Amino acid sequence: MENCTIARAMEILGERWTLVVLREVFNGVRRFDDMRVRTGIPRQVLTNRLAMLVEQGVLRREPYREPGSRLRHEYRLTGKGLDLWPVLVAVLGWGDRYLADPEGSPLAVTHRDCGAEVRAALRCAEGHEVTDPRDVLPRPGPGARRRV
Amino acid sequence: MENCTIARAMEILGERWTLVVLREVFNGVRRFDDMRVRTGIPRQVLTNRLAMLVEQGVLRREPYREPGSRLRHEYRLTGKGLDLWPVLVAVLGWGDRYLADPEGSPLAVTHRDCGAEVRAALRCAEGHEVTDPRDVLPRPGPGARRRV
DNA sequence: AGGCTAGGTCTGATTGACAGACTCAGCAAC
DNA sequence: GTTGCTGAGTCTGTCAATCAGACCTAGCCT
Numbered sequence: 001m002e003n004c005t006i007a008r009a010m011e012i013l014g015e016r017w018t019l020v021v022l023r024e025v026f027n028g029v030r031r032f033d034d035m036r037v038r039t040g041i042p043r044q045v046l047t048n049r050l051a052m053l054v055e056q057g058v059l060r061r062e063p064y065r066e067p068g069s070r071l072r073h074e075y076r077l078t079g080k081g082l083d084l085w086p087v088l089v090a091v092l093g094w095g096d097r098y099l100a101d102p103e104g105s106p107l108a109v110t111h112r113d114c115g116a117e118v119r120a121a122l123r124c125a126e127g128h129e130v131t132d133p134r135d136v137l138p139r140p141g142p143g144a145r146r147r148v
Numbered sequence: 149m150e151n152c153t154i155a156r157a158m159e160i161l162g163e164r165w166t167l168v169v170l171r172e173v174f175n176g177v178r179r180f181d182d183m184r185v186r187t188g189i190p191r192q193v194l195t196n197r198l199a200m201l202v203e204q205g206v207l208r209r210e211p212y213r214e215p216g217s218r219l220r221h222e223y224r225l226t227g228k229g230l231d232l233w234p235v236l237v238a239v240l241g242w243g244d245r246y247l248a249d250p251e252g253s254p255l256a257v258t259h260r261d262c263g264a265e266v267r268a269a270l271r272c273a274e275g276h277e278v279t280d281p282r283d284v285l286p287r288p289g290p291g292a293r294r295r296v
Numbered sequence: 297a298g299g300c301t302a303g304g305t306c307t308g309a310t311t312g313a314c315a316g317a318c319t320c321a322g323c324a325a326c
Numbered sequence: 327g328t329t330g331c332t333g334a335g336t337c338t339g340t341c342a343a344t345c346a347g348a349c350c351t352a353g354c355c356t
Contacts, residue, residue, distance in 0.1 A: 005243030005253050006171050006236070007187075013239065014164040016344090023154050027286045032303050039155075042345050047304065070353045072302065080246055085281040086268045087242055088154070090234040091161065095153030096289075098228055104290035105153050111272035112283040118272045120234045124259035125267070133233040135260045138175045142252035164313090180334055190314050195335065218322045220333070298356090305350070312343070319336070326329080 003143055012056050013084075017041050019091060021049050022077075022084060023107070025059065030074040050075055058084070090120035151291055160204050161232075165189050167239060169197050170225075170232060171255070173207065178222040198223055206232070238268035 013019060017039070024035045036046055053059040058081040061073045089109055096105040109118045122130040130136060161167060165187070172183045184194055201207040206229040209221045237257055244253040257266045270278040278284055 003249050003254050004168070004171070005248050005255070006240055007168050008247040009239045009243035010164060010167050014162050014167065016158060016162045019158050019162065020152070020155050023152070033301085036303090042347095043304070044306095044346095045344065048343090068354070070302090082281040083242055083245065085284060086270055087235070087238040089270055089284075090238040090268060091157045092154055094231055094235055095157035097231065099156040100153050101151050101291050106151050106289050106292040107153070108287050108289035110285045110287055111274065111276055111278060112285050114272060114274045114276060116273035116276075118270050118278055118284050120238060120268050121271050122234055122237055122266050123269050124262060125264035126259065126262045128259055128262060128264075130259060130266055133230040136233060136237075136266050137258045137260050139256050139258055141254050141256035143249050144254040181332085184334095191335070192315095192337095193313065196312090216323070217332090300355080301351105301353095303351090306348085308346095310343105310345080312341105314341085315339095317337085320334090322332095324329105324331085326327100 012052070012058070013087065015049065015052070017045055017049050018053065019088060021046070021053065022058070022081070023088060023092075025075060025077055025081070026085070026088060027107075030076060031072070032075075053081075056080075086120055089118060093119050160200070160206070161235065163197065163200070165193055165197050166201065167236065169194070169201065170206070170229070171236060171240075173223060173225055173229070174233070174236060175255075178224060179220075180223075201229075204228075234268055237266060241267050 020039055020041070021035060024038060029035055029038060032046065032050070035041065036043060039046075041049070050059065050061075054061050054075070057078055059075045060078050062076055063071055064074050065071045092105070092107065092109065110116060111118050122133075122136065124130060168187055168189070169183060172186060177183055177186060180194065180198070183189065184191060187194075189197070198207065198209075202209050202223070205226055207223045208226050210224055211219055212222050213219050240253070240255065240257065258264060259266050270281075270284065272278060
């Protein structure tokens, strides 16, 4: 199972703080210190995570300069990073359902056009909505290798 | 941001092997040694992950006995665990898109009824499909605490 | 010149991952 | 009835990662 894409994805996403960092970036927080203060991630870890995410092409480091301030860098999502929205929304949905405080989730995601709440849903290529997880069948894909 | 549900979820899901274990369970692999051989996870780590997942209520440990064999235990998904399908499918989709070998993904998920491929999609409560990640607006939710 | 600020580095203690060897219960074959 | 096998672990030692806290640095402001 060395070519398992879930394992590979988790090597990037599974580093305990990675998704928290990404949530901040999706939220519009792009600066090192803002992230640090808002999340409480240790500096060193944040430095490492950001560097890793840049190296993986999920974020890119962009110079910017505010008037009266020196040149700095901010972190922005690449296309690869933007495509993580469904992952983030799915995790958020699950967390909200099972791990939220009684008063509810601290974060909501809404549709720009209509303002309604956005959730992650499963649907098949034929357009059917999949509601029961038991209706999903895992099967070997094209890149599957036969185990002995 | 101590009540952030993403951080809480990642405390469970973010342990580098957790989703790989869950993928196996979703795949129908329920036994310790099968998982170990298929994934290459070190015994100790697998023991810890399984215990943690049971403690968190994602898996439950069920006794079973095969004829001519002694009593053993297998690991099965709880409702809380089954609800992780969207997360897993979202991660799988992302991994397939950006991290797969040229020959493709080793795992496909299909709809039981029609056999078509299942993917994670974003949609809002009004029923709109959300295709562009930029159409999603993050906002403070009911449980948000004002930062000073 | 001195202080402030964003974005880091350096250091040392604690925790986690990992490999490899060992354990242990029950069945089975000799 | 002892030997061996198998599934599901535990024990041990090494090496890497996390974390907290102090330190550093470039450029701006006073």
